Amino acid sequence: MKLCQRVEIALPEWVEDFVGEALDGSGVVIRTHEERMALAVALSRENVRRQTGGPFGAIVVNEDSGELLGVGVNLVTHLQLSTAHAEMVAFALAQQAVSSWNLGSAGPIQLVTSCEPCAMCFGAVPWSGVRSLICGARKMHAEAAGFDEGDKPADWVESLRRRGIRVELDVLGDEASRVLHDYAASDGPIDHPGRPPGGL
Amino acid sequence: MKLCQRVEIALPEWVEDFVGEALDGSGVVIRTHEERMALAVALSRENVRRQTGGPFGAIVVNEDSGELLGVGVNLVTHLQLSTAHAEMVAFALAQQAVSSWNLGSAGPIQLVTSCEPCAMCFGAVPWSGVRSLICGARKMHAEAAGFDEGDKPADWVESLRRRGIRVELDVLGDEASRVLHDYAASDGPIDHPGRPPGGL
Numbered sequence: 001m002k003l004c005q006r007v008e009i010a011l012p013e014w015v016e017d018f019v020g021e022a023l024d025g026s027g028v029v030i031r032t033h034e035e036r037m038a039l040a041v042a043l044s045r046e047n048v049r050r051q052t053g054g055p056f057g058a059i060v061v062n063e064d065s066g067e068l069l070g071v072g073v074n075l076v077t078h079l080q081l082s083t084a085h086a087e088m089v090a091f092a093l094a095q096q097a098v099s100s101w102n103l104g105s106a107g108p109i110q111l112v113t114s115c116e117p118c119a120m121c122f123g124a125v126p127w128s129g130v131r132s133l134i135c136g137a138r139k140m141h142a143e144a145a146g147f148d149e150g151d152k153p154a155d156w157v158e159s160l161r162r163r164g165i166r167v168e169l170d171v172l173g174d175e176a177s178r179v180l181h182d183y184a185a186s187d188g189p190i191d192h193p194g195r196p197p198g199g200l
Numbered sequence: 201m202k203l204c205q206r207v208e209i210a211l212p213e214w215v216e217d218f219v220g221e222a223l224d225g226s227g228v229v230i231r232t233h234e235e236r237m238a239l240a241v242a243l244s245r246e247n248v249r250r251q252t253g254g255p256f257g258a259i260v261v262n263e264d265s266g267e268l269l270g271v272g273v274n275l276v277t278h279l280q281l282s283t284a285h286a287e288m289v290a291f292a293l294a295q296q297a298v299s300s301w302n303l304g305s306a307g308p309i310q311l312v313t314s315c316e317p318c319a320m321c322f323g324a325v326p327w328s329g330v331r332s333l334i335c336g337a338r339k340m341h342a343e344a345a346g347f348d349e350g351d352k353p354a355d356w357v358e359s360l361r362r363r364g365i366r367v368e369l370d371v372l373g374d375e376a377s378r379v380l381h382d383y384a385a386s387d388g389p390i391d392h393p394g395r396p397p398g399g400l
Binding site: 002003004005006007008009010011015016019028068069070071076077079080081082083084088091092093094095096097099100101102103104118119120121122123124126127128129148150151152153154156159191193 | 202203204205206207208209210211215216219228268269270271276277279280281282283284288291292293294295296297299300301302303304318319320321322323324326327328329348350351352353354356359391393
Protein backbone atom coordinates (compact mmCIF):
# COMPACT_ATOMS: atom_id res chain seq x y z
CA MET A 1 0.00 0.00 0.00
CA LYS A 2 1.53 3.32 -1.09
CA LEU A 3 0.88 6.02 1.52
CA CYS A 4 -1.29 8.81 0.21
CA GLN A 5 0.15 12.32 0.69
CA ARG A 6 -2.73 14.54 -0.35
CA VAL A 7 -6.46 14.66 -0.88
CA GLU A 8 -8.58 17.37 -2.48
CA ILE A 9 -12.00 18.50 -1.32
CA ALA A 10 -13.68 19.97 -4.41
CA LEU A 11 -17.29 20.96 -4.92
CA PRO A 12 -19.11 19.28 -7.81
CA GLU A 13 -19.22 21.46 -10.93
CA TRP A 14 -22.96 22.13 -10.67
CA VAL A 15 -22.64 24.02 -7.39
CA GLU A 16 -21.21 27.32 -8.69
CA ASP A 17 -23.93 27.87 -11.30
CA PHE A 18 -26.64 26.65 -8.92
CA VAL A 19 -25.62 29.14 -6.23
CA GLY A 20 -25.37 31.94 -8.79
CA GLU A 21 -28.88 31.22 -10.08
CA ALA A 22 -30.30 30.83 -6.56
CA LEU A 23 -28.96 34.23 -5.58
CA ASP A 24 -30.20 35.65 -8.92
CA GLY A 25 -28.67 39.07 -9.11
CA SER A 26 -28.50 39.70 -5.38
CA GLY A 27 -24.73 39.24 -5.58
CA VAL A 28 -23.40 37.26 -2.68
CA VAL A 29 -25.38 38.98 0.05
CA ILE A 30 -28.23 37.08 1.71
CA ARG A 31 -30.13 39.20 4.19
CA THR A 32 -32.41 37.05 6.36
CA HIS A 33 -31.97 33.80 8.23
CA GLU A 34 -34.82 32.31 6.18
CA GLU A 35 -33.21 33.31 2.87
CA ARG A 36 -29.92 31.82 4.03
CA MET A 37 -31.63 28.59 5.06
CA ALA A 38 -33.52 28.46 1.76
CA LEU A 39 -30.16 28.28 -0.04
CA ALA A 40 -28.82 25.59 2.32
CA VAL A 41 -31.98 23.52 1.82
CA ALA A 42 -31.92 24.05 -1.95
CA LEU A 43 -28.33 22.78 -1.98
CA SER A 44 -29.35 19.70 0.05
CA ARG A 45 -32.11 18.86 -2.45
CA GLU A 46 -30.00 19.55 -5.54
CA ASN A 47 -27.15 17.41 -4.16
CA VAL A 48 -29.49 14.42 -4.19
CA ARG A 49 -30.88 15.26 -7.65
CA ARG A 50 -27.34 15.52 -9.07
CA GLN A 51 -26.36 12.29 -7.30
CA THR A 52 -23.27 13.86 -5.71
CA GLY A 53 -24.08 12.94 -2.12
CA GLY A 54 -26.52 12.83 0.76
CA PRO A 55 -29.38 15.27 1.45
CA PHE A 56 -27.42 17.87 3.39
CA GLY A 57 -26.37 21.44 2.52
CA ALA A 58 -24.71 24.27 4.44
CA ILE A 59 -23.45 27.79 3.90
CA VAL A 60 -21.14 30.15 5.78
CA VAL A 61 -22.06 33.84 5.83
CA ASN A 62 -21.15 37.04 7.64
CA GLU A 63 -24.04 37.17 10.08
CA ASP A 64 -24.31 40.97 9.94
CA SER A 65 -23.79 41.76 6.26
CA GLY A 66 -25.09 38.47 4.84
CA GLU A 67 -22.03 38.12 2.62
CA LEU A 68 -21.65 34.51 1.45
CA LEU A 69 -18.19 33.13 2.30
CA GLY A 70 -18.56 29.42 1.68
CA VAL A 71 -20.86 26.65 0.47
CA GLY A 72 -20.94 22.94 1.29
CA VAL A 73 -22.87 19.81 0.40
CA ASN A 74 -22.45 16.27 1.67
CA LEU A 75 -19.72 14.71 -0.49
CA VAL A 76 -18.98 11.52 1.47
CA THR A 77 -19.71 9.09 -1.35
CA HIS A 78 -18.66 11.51 -4.11
CA LEU A 79 -15.16 12.03 -2.63
CA GLN A 80 -14.89 8.74 -0.68
CA LEU A 81 -14.29 10.84 2.42
CA SER A 82 -16.26 10.12 5.59
CA THR A 83 -15.55 13.57 7.02
CA ALA A 84 -16.97 15.44 4.00
CA HIS A 85 -20.26 16.45 5.61
CA ALA A 86 -21.85 19.64 4.30
CA GLU A 87 -20.81 21.68 7.34
CA MET A 88 -17.20 20.48 7.19
CA VAL A 89 -16.95 21.26 3.46
CA ALA A 90 -18.43 24.74 4.01
CA PHE A 91 -15.98 25.44 6.86
CA ALA A 92 -13.00 24.32 4.79
CA LEU A 93 -13.92 26.37 1.73
CA ALA A 94 -14.82 29.48 3.76
CA GLN A 95 -11.53 29.23 5.67
CA GLN A 96 -9.69 28.94 2.37
CA ALA A 97 -11.58 32.02 1.10
CA VAL A 98 -10.62 34.15 4.11
CA SER A 99 -7.14 32.58 4.44
CA SER A 100 -7.61 31.70 8.09
CA TRP A 101 -8.54 28.63 10.12
CA ASN A 102 -10.33 31.07 12.43
CA LEU A 103 -13.40 32.43 10.63
CA GLY A 104 -13.83 34.86 13.52
CA SER A 105 -10.85 36.75 12.14
CA ALA A 106 -13.06 37.76 9.18
CA GLY A 107 -15.94 39.15 11.25
CA PRO A 108 -19.00 37.71 12.98
CA ILE A 109 -19.51 34.51 11.01
CA GLN A 110 -22.51 32.19 10.87
CA LEU A 111 -23.00 28.58 9.79
CA VAL A 112 -26.40 27.81 8.27
CA THR A 113 -27.06 24.10 7.88
CA SER A 114 -30.04 22.25 6.44
CA CYS A 115 -29.94 19.79 9.36
CA GLU A 116 -28.80 19.94 12.97
CA PRO A 117 -25.10 18.93 13.08
CA CYS A 118 -24.06 15.33 13.75
CA ALA A 119 -21.63 14.56 16.59
CA MET A 120 -18.58 15.29 14.39
CA CYS A 121 -19.89 18.57 12.97
CA PHE A 122 -21.06 19.67 16.43
CA GLY A 123 -17.51 19.17 17.67
CA ALA A 124 -16.14 21.10 14.69
CA VAL A 125 -18.28 24.20 15.27
CA PRO A 126 -16.23 25.79 18.09
CA TRP A 127 -12.92 25.17 16.28
CA SER A 128 -14.18 27.00 13.18
CA GLY A 129 -14.51 30.42 14.78
CA VAL A 130 -18.21 30.95 13.92
CA ARG A 131 -20.34 33.05 16.24
CA SER A 132 -23.73 31.55 15.44
CA LEU A 133 -25.35 28.40 14.09
CA ILE A 134 -28.70 28.22 12.28
CA CYS A 135 -30.29 24.77 11.81
CA GLY A 136 -33.20 23.58 9.68
CA ALA A 137 -34.23 19.94 10.20
CA ARG A 138 -33.70 18.17 13.51
CA LYS A 139 -31.73 15.04 14.38
CA MET A 140 -35.00 13.07 14.54
CA HIS A 141 -35.70 13.87 10.87
CA ALA A 142 -32.26 12.66 9.80
CA GLU A 143 -32.65 9.51 11.89
CA ALA A 144 -36.13 8.89 10.49
CA ALA A 145 -34.48 8.96 7.05
CA GLY A 146 -31.98 6.28 8.15
CA PHE A 147 -28.99 8.42 9.07
CA ASP A 148 -27.00 7.90 12.25
CA GLU A 149 -26.29 11.29 13.83
CA GLY A 150 -23.89 10.06 16.50
CA ASP A 151 -23.79 10.86 20.20
CA LYS A 152 -23.71 14.56 20.97
CA PRO A 153 -23.82 15.73 24.60
CA ALA A 154 -27.46 15.95 25.67
CA ASP A 155 -27.05 19.70 26.24
CA TRP A 156 -25.29 20.39 22.94
CA VAL A 157 -27.07 23.69 22.34
CA GLU A 158 -26.09 24.92 25.81
CA SER A 159 -22.55 23.62 25.25
CA LEU A 160 -22.21 25.91 22.22
CA ARG A 161 -23.88 28.84 23.97
CA ARG A 162 -21.40 28.53 26.86
CA ARG A 163 -18.70 29.01 24.23
CA GLY A 164 -20.36 32.18 22.95
CA ILE A 165 -22.00 30.55 19.91
CA ARG A 166 -25.71 31.34 19.51
CA VAL A 167 -27.94 28.57 18.15
CA GLU A 168 -31.27 28.94 16.33
CA LEU A 169 -33.27 25.79 15.55
CA ASP A 170 -36.14 24.93 13.19
CA VAL A 171 -35.56 27.70 10.64
CA LEU A 172 -37.57 26.54 7.60
CA GLY A 173 -37.81 23.24 9.49
CA ASP A 174 -40.64 21.86 7.35
CA GLU A 175 -38.87 22.52 4.06
CA ALA A 176 -35.60 21.15 5.42
CA SER A 177 -37.08 17.95 6.85
CA ARG A 178 -39.08 17.35 3.66
CA VAL A 179 -35.80 16.83 1.75
CA LEU A 180 -34.82 14.10 4.22
CA HIS A 181 -38.26 12.53 4.04
CA ASP A 182 -38.20 12.50 0.24
CA TYR A 183 -34.70 11.01 0.27
CA ALA A 184 -35.83 8.14 2.48
CA ALA A 185 -38.94 7.61 0.33
CA SER A 186 -36.72 7.23 -2.75
CA ASP A 187 -34.43 4.69 -0.99
CA GLY A 188 -31.33 6.89 -1.16
CA PRO A 189 -28.07 5.33 0.07
CA ILE A 190 -26.91 5.90 3.66
CA ASP A 191 -23.23 6.81 3.99
CA HIS A 192 -22.14 5.46 7.34
CA PRO A 193 -20.78 2.08 8.34
CA GLY A 194 -23.54 1.23 10.83
CA ARG A 195 -26.07 0.26 8.19
CA PRO A 196 -25.67 -1.27 4.76
CA PRO A 197 -25.65 1.29 1.93
CA GLY A 198 -29.14 1.46 0.53
CA GLY A 199 -30.73 -0.01 3.63
CA LEU A 200 -32.99 2.13 5.77
CA MET B 201 -15.54 37.61 -2.06
CA LYS B 202 -14.99 34.92 -4.69
CA LEU B 203 -16.37 31.58 -3.52
CA CYS B 204 -13.71 28.94 -3.12
CA GLN B 205 -14.39 25.68 -4.96
CA ARG B 206 -11.64 23.40 -3.69
CA VAL B 207 -9.13 22.90 -0.93
CA GLU B 208 -6.28 20.43 -0.69
CA ILE B 209 -5.17 18.56 2.41
CA ALA B 210 -1.51 17.73 1.85
CA LEU B 211 1.03 16.41 4.29
CA PRO B 212 4.19 18.49 4.76
CA GLU B 213 7.11 17.18 2.71
CA TRP B 214 9.07 15.97 5.74
CA VAL B 215 6.45 13.34 6.65
CA GLU B 216 7.20 10.75 3.97
CA ASP B 217 10.93 10.52 4.74
CA PHE B 218 10.28 10.67 8.48
CA VAL B 219 7.88 7.74 8.37
CA GLY B 220 10.22 5.79 6.14
CA GLU B 221 13.12 6.31 8.55
CA ALA B 222 10.98 5.56 11.60
CA LEU B 223 9.92 2.25 10.11
CA ASP B 224 13.53 1.58 9.08
CA GLY B 225 13.34 -1.44 6.89
CA SER B 226 10.24 -2.99 8.45
CA GLY B 227 8.27 -1.96 5.38
CA VAL B 228 4.87 -0.61 6.23
CA VAL B 229 3.94 -3.24 8.80
CA ILE B 230 3.88 -2.24 12.49
CA ARG B 231 3.20 -5.19 14.75
CA THR B 232 2.37 -4.02 18.28
CA HIS B 233 0.14 -1.33 19.73
CA GLU B 234 3.17 0.21 21.42
CA GLU B 235 5.14 0.34 18.16
CA ARG B 236 2.16 1.93 16.43
CA MET B 237 1.81 4.51 19.19
CA ALA B 238 5.54 5.22 19.10
CA LEU B 239 5.15 6.32 15.46
CA ALA B 240 2.09 8.48 16.25
CA VAL B 241 3.95 10.14 19.14
CA ALA B 242 7.09 10.61 17.05
CA LEU B 243 4.95 12.34 14.39
CA SER B 244 3.43 14.62 17.04
CA ARG B 245 6.87 15.67 18.27
CA GLU B 246 8.33 16.11 14.79
CA ASN B 247 5.32 18.20 13.70
CA VAL B 248 6.24 20.74 16.38
CA ARG B 249 9.95 20.64 15.55
CA ARG B 250 9.21 21.24 11.87
CA GLN B 251 6.75 24.02 12.78
CA THR B 252 3.98 22.54 10.65
CA GLY B 253 1.32 22.40 13.36
CA GLY B 254 0.31 21.40 16.87
CA PRO B 255 1.66 18.48 18.93
CA PHE B 256 -0.65 15.76 17.64
CA GLY B 257 -0.02 12.73 15.41
CA ALA B 258 -2.12 9.77 14.28
CA ILE B 259 -1.85 6.72 12.07
CA VAL B 260 -4.34 4.32 10.51
CA VAL B 261 -3.36 0.64 10.34
CA ASN B 262 -4.89 -2.75 9.69
CA GLU B 263 -5.28 -3.93 13.26
CA ASP B 264 -4.48 -7.54 12.42
CA SER B 265 -1.64 -7.28 9.93
CA GLY B 266 -0.23 -3.94 11.13
CA GLU B 267 -0.13 -2.60 7.57
CA LEU B 268 0.11 1.19 7.61
CA LEU B 269 -2.68 2.77 5.57
CA GLY B 270 -2.49 6.44 6.50
CA VAL B 271 -0.65 9.06 8.49
CA GLY B 272 -1.79 12.39 9.93
CA VAL B 273 -0.44 15.32 11.88
CA ASN B 274 -2.21 18.44 13.09
CA LEU B 275 -2.17 20.88 10.15
CA VAL B 276 -4.63 23.53 11.37
CA THR B 277 -2.26 26.48 11.15
CA HIS B 278 -0.23 25.03 8.27
CA LEU B 279 -3.28 24.64 6.01
CA GLN B 280 -5.50 27.32 7.63
CA LEU B 281 -8.08 24.59 8.16
CA SER B 282 -9.69 24.18 11.58
CA THR B 283 -10.78 20.62 10.82
CA ALA B 284 -7.26 19.40 9.97
CA HIS B 285 -6.62 17.57 13.24
CA ALA B 286 -4.21 14.64 13.05
CA GLU B 287 -7.01 12.04 13.21
CA MET B 288 -9.04 13.74 10.47
CA VAL B 289 -6.00 13.99 8.18
CA ALA B 290 -5.15 10.32 8.80
CA PHE B 291 -8.73 9.25 8.03
CA ALA B 292 -8.84 11.28 4.82
CA LEU B 293 -5.53 9.98 3.49
CA ALA B 294 -6.27 6.36 4.47
CA GLN B 295 -9.69 6.56 2.79
CA GLN B 296 -8.02 7.95 -0.33
CA ALA B 297 -5.50 5.08 -0.20
CA VAL B 298 -8.20 2.40 -0.01
CA SER B 299 -10.61 4.30 -2.32
CA SER B 300 -13.49 4.13 0.15
CA TRP B 301 -15.08 6.43 2.73
CA ASN B 302 -15.63 3.25 4.76
CA LEU B 303 -12.28 1.96 6.04
CA GLY B 304 -14.09 -1.16 7.21
CA SER B 305 -14.32 -2.20 3.57
CA ALA B 306 -10.52 -2.70 3.62
CA GLY B 307 -10.45 -4.98 6.69
CA PRO B 308 -10.37 -4.49 10.46
CA ILE B 309 -8.92 -0.98 10.70
CA GLN B 310 -7.47 0.86 13.70
CA LEU B 311 -6.83 4.51 14.48
CA VAL B 312 -3.83 5.16 16.70
CA THR B 313 -3.66 8.72 18.01
CA SER B 314 -1.10 10.43 20.21
CA CYS B 315 -3.90 12.03 22.24
CA GLU B 316 -7.50 11.11 23.10
CA PRO B 317 -9.76 12.58 20.36
CA CYS B 318 -11.38 16.00 20.77
CA ALA B 319 -15.15 16.33 20.41
CA MET B 320 -14.93 16.63 16.61
CA CYS B 321 -12.58 13.70 16.12
CA PHE B 322 -14.63 11.57 18.55
CA GLY B 323 -17.68 12.24 16.38
CA ALA B 324 -15.71 11.36 13.24
CA VAL B 325 -14.57 7.95 14.51
CA PRO B 326 -17.79 5.98 13.84
CA TRP B 327 -18.22 7.51 10.36
CA SER B 328 -14.71 6.39 9.35
CA GLY B 329 -15.36 2.68 9.56
CA VAL B 330 -12.55 1.86 12.03
CA ARG B 331 -12.98 -1.06 14.40
CA SER B 332 -10.65 0.11 17.18
CA LEU B 333 -9.10 3.24 18.64
CA ILE B 334 -5.79 3.41 20.53
CA CYS B 335 -5.02 6.60 22.48
CA GLY B 336 -1.82 7.90 24.09
CA ALA B 337 -2.21 11.09 26.14
CA ARG B 338 -5.47 12.01 27.85
CA LYS B 339 -7.70 15.04 27.48
CA MET B 340 -6.30 16.42 30.75
CA HIS B 341 -2.81 16.49 29.26
CA ALA B 342 -4.00 18.42 26.19
CA GLU B 343 -5.93 20.83 28.40
CA ALA B 344 -2.95 21.30 30.70
CA ALA B 345 -1.03 22.35 27.59
CA GLY B 346 -3.68 24.99 26.79
CA PHE B 347 -5.79 23.10 24.23
CA ASP B 348 -9.58 23.07 24.35
CA GLU B 349 -10.79 19.52 23.70
CA GLY B 350 -14.48 20.33 23.39
CA ASP B 351 -17.47 18.65 24.98
CA LYS B 352 -17.62 14.91 24.36
CA PRO B 353 -20.38 12.84 25.97
CA ALA B 354 -19.24 11.85 29.47
CA ASP B 355 -19.41 8.17 28.43
CA TRP B 356 -17.56 8.62 25.14
CA VAL B 357 -15.61 5.37 25.47
CA GLU B 358 -18.84 3.45 26.09
CA SER B 359 -20.51 5.31 23.23
CA LEU B 360 -17.87 3.97 20.82
CA ARG B 361 -18.00 0.48 22.35
CA ARG B 362 -21.76 0.38 21.84
CA ARG B 363 -21.03 0.97 18.16
CA GLY B 364 -18.61 -1.95 18.07
CA ILE B 365 -15.43 0.15 18.29
CA ARG B 366 -12.95 -1.02 20.93
CA VAL B 367 -11.00 1.67 22.79
CA GLU B 368 -7.62 1.31 24.51
CA LEU B 369 -6.31 4.24 26.56
CA ASP B 370 -2.90 5.28 27.95
CA VAL B 371 -0.74 3.36 25.48
CA LEU B 372 2.71 4.98 25.88
CA GLY B 373 0.82 7.60 27.87
CA ASP B 374 3.94 9.07 29.49
CA GLU B 375 5.76 9.55 26.18
CA ALA B 376 2.65 10.98 24.53
CA SER B 377 1.84 13.45 27.30
CA ARG B 378 5.46 14.58 27.49
CA VAL B 379 5.17 16.00 23.96
CA LEU B 380 2.21 18.11 25.11
CA HIS B 381 4.03 19.19 28.25
CA ASP B 382 7.12 20.19 26.28
CA TYR B 383 4.95 22.10 23.79
CA ALA B 384 3.36 24.12 26.57
CA ALA B 385 6.74 24.74 28.19
CA SER B 386 8.00 26.21 24.90
CA ASP B 387 4.96 28.52 24.57
CA GLY B 388 3.70 26.88 21.37
CA PRO B 389 0.67 28.52 19.74
CA ILE B 390 -2.84 27.21 20.44
CA ASP B 391 -5.01 26.78 17.37
CA HIS B 392 -8.57 27.34 18.50
CA PRO B 393 -10.61 30.51 18.75
CA GLY B 394 -11.24 30.30 22.51
CA ARG B 395 -7.82 31.53 23.50
CA PRO B 396 -5.42 33.95 21.80
CA PRO B 397 -2.75 32.23 19.67
CA GLY B 398 0.35 31.93 21.80
CA GLY B 399 -1.53 32.30 25.06
CA LEU B 400 -1.74 29.41 27.45
